[in-house]
Amino acid sequence: MKFRMRHADRIVGVFTLLAFVLLVGVIILMGANQRWFAKNYTYFAQFPTAGSVQPGTAIFHKGFQVGTIRRVSLNEAGSVDAEFSIQDSYYHLMRTHSLLELVTSPIGLGSQLLLHAGRSLEPLPEESYVPTADSAEGQDLIELELVDIPPKDDTITRLLSNVNPLLESTSKTVTTLNRTLTELNRALAGQSEGPLGDIITDASAAVARLPTTLDEINSLVVAARDSAVTLLDSANVIAGNLETMSASFADPTGLVTTLLDPKGSIATFLDDKDALYNRVMTMLLEAERSVRSLREISASLSAEMPKLAVVLEEGKTALVSAQDVLEGLKNNPLLKGGITEREEQDSLYSSMREGAFE
Amino acid sequence: MIESIGASVRDKASRFLYALAFFGRVVDRSLRFFRRRQVGYKVLVFQILFTGVEALLVNAVMAMAIGAAIIVIGSSLLPQFGQSRLMYDIMVIVITKELGPLLTAFIVIARSGTAIATELAGMVVGHEIEAYISVGVDPVSFLVVPRVIGMVASLALLSIYFNLFGLLGSFLVVQLIKPIAFAEYFQSLLAALAPGDILSGMAKSLVFGVIISTVASYQGFAIGRASTEIPVAGIKAVGQSFVLCIFADVLITLAQYA
Numbered sequence: 001m002k003f004r005m006r007h008a009d010r011i012v013g014v015f016t017l018l019a020f021v022l023l024v025g026v027i028i029l030m031g032a033n034q035r036w037f038a039k040n041y042t043y044f045a046q047f048p049t050a051g052s053v054q055p056g057t058a059i060f061h062k063g064f065q066v067g068t069i070r071r072v073s074l075n076e077a078g079s080v081d082a083e084f085s086i087q088d089s090y091y092h093l094m095r096t097h098s099l100l101e102l103v104t105s106p107i108g109l110g111s112q113l114l115l116h117a118g119r120s121l122e123p124l125p126e127e128s129y130v131p132t133a134d135s136a137e138g139q140d141l142i143e144l145e146l147v148d149i150p151p152k153d154d155t156i157t158r159l160l161s162n163v164n165p166l167l168e169s170t171s172k173t174v175t176t177l178n179r180t181l182t183e184l185n186r187a188l189a190g191q192s193e194g195p196l197g198d199i200i201t202d203a204s205a206a207v208a209r210l211p212t213t214l215d216e217i218n219s220l221v222v223a224a225r226d227s228a229v230t231l232l233d234s235a236n237v238i239a240g241n242l243e244t245m246s247a248s249f250a251d252p253t254g255l256v257t258t259l260l261d262p263k264g265s266i267a268t269f270l271d272d273k274d275a276l277y278n279r280v281m282t283m284l285l286e287a288e289r290s291v292r293s294l295r296e297i298s299a300s301l302s303a304e305m306p307k308l309a310v311v312l313e314e315g316k317t318a319l320v321s322a323q324d325v326l327e328g329l330k331n332n333p334l335l336k337g338g339i340t341e342r343e344e345q346d347s348l349y350s351s352m353r354e355g356a357f358e
Numbered sequence: 359m360i361e362s363i364g365a366s367v368r369d370k371a372s373r374f375l376y377a378l379a380f381f382g383r384v385v386d387r388s389l390r391f392f393r394r395r396q397v398g399y400k401v402l403v404f405q406i407l408f409t410g411v412e413a414l415l416v417n418a419v420m421a422m423a424i425g426a427a428i429i430v431i432g433s434s435l436l437p438q439f440g441q442s443r444l445m446y447d448i449m450v451i452v453i454t455k456e457l458g459p460l461l462t463a464f465i466v467i468a469r470s471g472t473a474i475a476t477e478l479a480g481m482v483v484g485h486e487i488e489a490y491i492s493v494g495v496d497p498v499s500f501l502v503v504p505r506v507i508g509m510v511a512s513l514a515l516l517s518i519y520f521n522l523f524g525l526l527g528s529f530l531v532v533q534l535i536k537p538i539a540f541a542e543y544f545q546s547l548l549a550a551l552a553p554g555d556i557l558s559g560m561a562k563s564l565v566f567g568v569i570i571s572t573v574a575s576y577q578g579f580a581i582g583r584a585s586t587e588i589p590v591a592g593i594k595a596v597g598q599s600f601v602l603c604i605f606a607d608v609l610i611t612l613a614q615y616a
Contacts, residue, residue, distance in 0.1 A: 004407060012406045015414070016511070019518040026522070026548075027556070033548035065549070110441075 040085035042070070045100050045130045050080040052102055052111035059084060059100070061115045062150055066090035069113070086115075094130075096120040097146040101133035116149045373580075380498075380576050384506055387499045391507060398504040405508025409470040410515050416465055417516050418523040424461070425453055425528025430536055446550035453524035454555045455614075459562035460607055462516045463570060466509065467599045471574040474505050475595035478578025479588040487579070502575040510567030517563035521556070558614055565606050570599045 004011055031037065047053050050072045059067035067086040075081050086094055097118025104111040116133075118141070124130070131137040141147045186192040187200040391398065432445030452458075478501065481487055490497045529543055577595040581587035 004411070005404075008403050008407045011411055012403050015406070015411050016515060019515040022522055023518050023556075026551075027553070030548050030551050030553070033545060034552075105440075 035087060039088045040067070041088065041091050041094065041126045042083060042085050043094065043124070043126070043128055043130050045082045045084060045132055046075075046135070047072075047080045047082055047102065047132060048134065050074070050082075052104060053080065053082055053113065057113055059086070059113045059115050061090065061093055061117070064090075066093060066115055092123075093117040094124040094128075096122040096124055097141050098124055099131050099133055099138045099141055099147050101138075101149070116147045118147050120146065377576055380579075381572050383498055384502055384572055384575070387496065387503045388506055391499070391503050398500050401500070401504035402508045402511075405470075405505050406512050406515075408473070409466055409509055410512030413465050413469055413512070413516060414519060416469075417462055417520055418527065420461055420465070421453065421458070421520040421522075421524035422527040422531050424457060425449065425524040426531035426535070428452060429528055429532045429538075433536060433538065443546065443550075446546045449525060449547065450550045450552075450555050454521050454551070454559045455562075456607075456611070458520040458524060459513075459517050459559050459566060460603065462513060462520050462563065463566035463603045464600070466513055466516070466567075467570050467596055467603070470509065470512075471570045471595050471599050472592040474509075474571065474574035475578040476588050476592045478502075478575055479581045479591040480585075482579060482581055483583065483585050483588060497579075502571075505575060506568065506571040509571035510564055513563040513567035513570075514560055517559050521559065525551075558610070562607060562610055565610065566603050569602045569606060573599045573602060 053069055053072055055069055055071055057069040058065045059069065067084055067090070069082055069084045071083040073081050084100075093115060095118040097120050099116050099118070101114045101116060102111055103114055118124075131141065133139070133142065142149065183192060183194070183196055187194070187197040190197070190201070192200070391402075428449050429445065432448055433442070436442050436444050478487075481501070487497045487501075490500060525547055526544075529538075529540065532538065574595040577591045577598070581591045
């Protein structure tokens with residue numbers, strides 16, 4: 001009898017028992033892995049439709065499943081109420097400003113429900129309402145950067161998620177630009193009553209007044225320049241005086257020291273019975289006389305200037321002659337041809353000395 | 359011609375009703391089997407031995423091959439779409455819910471369905487059934503019920519082993535081709551596996567077991583007196599079992615997803 005026939009009962013028993021043990025083991029491991037007996041925290045959310053949100057839909061955070069949709073129902077307002085649970089090991093993600101985001105693949109590879117933790121440190125109590133990224137409240141949270149949204153795993157989704165804000169931003173910018181251009185056009189047309197219109201009107205008036213203003217500025221500049229020259233001359237004179245005065249002050253035997261001495265010239269000057277005054281007057285008269293003589297000499301010199309010119313002309317002629325001599329010497333040291341006779345020509349002017357000795 | 363069509367319809371209807379009556383009798387006797395502790399218990403043990411234990415090797419090889427193929431294809435193809443996690447869902451669906459029970463049923467049909475049909479047909483040709491009846495032994499209770507219960511139990515157990523070898527044994531095969539981390543694989547697989555998947559596979563195995571054993575027994579008893587009908591009974595048992603198993607699989611799957 002074959003071994004298996006003799007021990008058929010044992011073999012079948014082992015075969016059956018082993019299968020049951022393995023099955024129970026797998027079920028236990030499955031229960032432990034799927035947290036059948038672990039505590040979950042319940043929260044609520046609202047979605048526009050239940051198309052991608054069904055009971056059992058997993059909720060992910062950075063690629064890890066952190067919860068599950070438990071129940072969905074259509075409320076009287078027409079939106080879908082969803083009850084979802086978060087595992088206790090991920091309860092710390094449920095903070096104030098946390099939100100849910102339903103991400104749908106653009107190429108039809110299904111959708112994923114993501115949980116984004118709020119940046120607040122305050123924990124979100126159980127059975128609280130969690131907004132979705134599509135809702136107005138969720139948009140506010142995203143714009144205010146109160147929620148931590150990691151970059152998407154899928155490249156296309158990530159690109160598309162970036163495109164939407166860009167398009168919205170571009171649209172806003174274009175709208176603002178249009179509004180600004182319209183306002184600018186109205187302001188340029190003089191139809192605006194706002195601050196820009198006032199500015200444009202003021203600027204136009206200022207431009208109209210600009211030539212007059214420039215003329216005035218030119219006049220002012222010229223006047224200022226003249227005044228500055230005069231002032232500079234005066235300042236130079238004053239500076240010279242100050243310099244002289246400073247030198248006088250610095251000299252211990254100078255005029256000021258002598259004048260300030262009680263036993264000096266001032267006392268003598270005051271008690272000399274006009275002697276000094278007379279002396280000074282005499283000196284002044286003599287000086288006047290000298291100046292007059294000097295003036296006469298100057299006038300005489302002016303009269304003699306033509307004669308001086310003649311002398312200079314003759315000097316020049318002599319120099320030309322000397323140049324010729326030197327040239328002749330240079331060309332022929334033996335003086336073969338000699339020096340050409342030059343006809344003398346009397347000066348048209350008579351010199352002062354010649355006149356004096358006539 | 360009309361007479362021949364009518365006769366054929368009557369014959370088919372008669373056979374169908376007979377088959378239903380036979381099935382009802384098998385169910386009735388099966389419910390009494392464990393209470394009466396008949397000698398057919400030994401037949402049950404041998405049936406599990408032949409159908410379950412001896413088919414384990416083929417079952418395991420097929421399970422590991424299919425599991426390894428899914429892992430290799432899934433780990434190469436699905437990351438390109440950013441859907442790596444779907445690999446575990448696909449494995450659970452294919453191995454536990456769909457292909458596992460069906461392929462196990464095909465193995466059992468090929469091995470044990472033909473064996474039961476030809477064995478019972480041989481007993482009919484050899485007048486052994488008449489002998490059992492003549493001594494007061496119900497052939498259904500003694501010959502069919504242990505085979506039906508043994509077949510159902512074997513398919514259920516083989517389905518469990520198919521899942522284990524398909525989901526875990528295939529991992530060992532893949533390590534030789536394309537190594538992946540065991541902890542990640544095991545945790546992801548357990549996360550994807552749901553009790554409903556296991557129950558679905560088990561339910562299909564039970565239904566397939568009932569179908570295969572009943573059809574094989576019926577075809578074995580349905581032959582005439584000629585020994586040349588024995589292989590025909592085996593062929594009919596295999597063909598009908600295949601068709602009915604696939605039909606039942608479709609119905610159960612539709613019931614799950616409808």
